[in-house]
Structure formats: C-alpha cells, structure tokens
Amino acid sequence: MMESRLYRIEGRVQGVWFRESTRREAEALGITGYAQNLADGSVRVLACGDPAALDRLAEWLRQGPPLARVHRVEMIGSPDECPGAFTTS
Helix, strand or coil, rough: CCEEEEEEEEECCCCCCCHHHHHHHHHHHCCCCEEEEHHHCCCCEECCCCCCCHHHHHHHHCCCCCCCCEEEEEECCCCCCCCEEECCC
C-alpha cells in the first residue's frame, strides 16, 4: 500500500547537504518524492512509499546529515501526488 506524507523540517537544514542526503536515504528505502528549500530557511519533503519505509525516513529526518541541526519535523499533510522518482530543487 502506497502512502504519501508532506514534512516541513526546521533548523540548520539549508547549506548542509540536507536535500541530497534526504534523496539518498529515500532512494535506499524505495521512497519517491522531493526535498525542496523554502524561503524561510526550512526544507519541505514529500515522501511517497510503503508506510514502514516512510516511518524510517521520518526518523532519519529528525537527525538529518552530520552538519544539520534539526530543531523540528512537522508532518503538514498527506497529499495525493506521488512522483516516479525522488528529486531535489
């Protein structure tokens, strides 16, 4: 069963390879979607895949890559869109 989740991650998450690291983690888990920098300094992540894999990605988002300092991860929705790959923009 496919599920989709939309997250907003706050903290020091831009300029620290957060999006690229998220893409790699998501692809390893078989998740599609995207990671996108927002103007307020946060990152938005759309993740689509198996619920167990999404749970594992959510745990990873709370830590992020080594240079990141995640202060907050908020699930802000469950959209219907699911792209065929994981991209960064």
